[in-house]
Amino acid sequence: MKDPIGFLRRQQEADTGDAAERWQRMETFYNRRLWHQLTVELLEFTLIPCFPSGDNLLQLYENFISDFEHRINPLSLVEIILRVVRQMNDAQMALSLLEKTWEKVKDNDEALILCRTAIAAIKIKIGDLQETKWAHSSREHLPWAWLHYWGMGFTTLVNCGNVETFFSLKTNWGSQSDLANNEQRLKEKLQLLCLMEMVFTRPANHRQMTFQEISHQAKVPVDEVEMLVMKALSAGLVKGSIDEVDHKVHMTWVQPRVMDLQQVSFMKQRLEAWCADVKNISILVEDHAHEVLG
Incomplete structure (x- = not known):
């Protein structure tokens, strides 16, 4: 059984300063059923840099917001839910929450879109x-929703260099003249981003890739892989070397860029593994220090 007040009071005890005062205000607004003031407070609170980390927002939603979400302005509710979703690494969990929210706000056009x-x-x-079928059927009636949809989807696909998925959607973006007229240039840039993503997702000590692997992932002929890698090297996107004899490349560095939640989660796992390695080496050195120092 939910205990919104209990949750708020536990947070007040755990926090200090401004955060504790905000928890107190939310409790006051909740008790007095001042839903608008509570919504405004939540919209501000969920943007505090130190709060949207870990599963803080998810806990806030499950233990507090879900109790009175039917009282919140639909558009504001979706804005809050989107912030919660950004903390979720599991795409299916994120979709489940968004689909439940969609049912709750479907009478409000802006929130629904x-x-x-x-x-x-x-x-x-x-x-x-x-889902592209919905966006395609909606674009004549809701043109700005179509643009928003493609803005989000296009950015996601480009950032991760997803060549295959992007071109499988050509029936949708092919009617956009700017994209259609620059299809070859777009493909080349996506292939470079795909190569960067391949380097990024590999551990620093395991960044050797075969021409065949790159060909399969970036959708480029094997005999053009070397040229693709040379372009990336010359543009400063990656650093490394090419083994023309064994048809392999060894990368030592990839240019930093904006990451989505999945990439941030991957980086977190990488850092945790690195910290564990450092700790193990430290223990090993301590255990054998007497042998070295004599």
């Missing part, structure tokens, strides 16, 4: 193209 575009962006990322 914002919710559906978020669902579409996630589904594009995981390769579920069914």
Whole structure:
């Protein structure tokens, strides 16, 4: 059984300063049923830099907001839910929450569109193209929703260099003259980003890739892989070397760039593994220090 007041009071005890005061204000607004003031407070609170980390927002939603979400302005509710979703590494969990929210706000056009575009962006990322049918059928009646949809989806696909998925959607973006007229240039840039993503997702000590692997992932002929890698090297996107004899490349560095939640989660796992390695080496040195020092 939910205990919103209990949750708020536990947070007040755990926090200090401004955060504790905000928890207190939320309790006051909740008890006095001042839903508008509570919504405004939540919209501000969920943007505090130190708060949207870990699963803080998810806990806030499950233990507090879900108790009175039917009292919140639909558009504001979706804005809050989107912040919660950004903390979720599991795409299916994020979709489940968004789809439940969609049912709750479907009578409000703006909230519905914002919710559906978020669902579409996630589904594009995981390769579920069914949602494009909704966006395609909606664009004549809701042109700005179509632009928002493609803005989110296109950015996601480009950032991760997803060549295959992007071109599987050509029936949708092919009618956009700017994209269609620059298809070859776009493909080349996506292939470079795909190579960067391949380097990024590999551990620093395991960044050797075969021409065949790159060919398969970037959708480029094997005999053009070397040229693709040379372009990336000359543009300063990656650093490394090419083994023309064994048809392999060894990368030592990839240019930093903006990361989505999945990439941030991957980086977190990498850092945790690195910290564990450092700790193990430290223990090893301590255990054998007497042998070295004599």
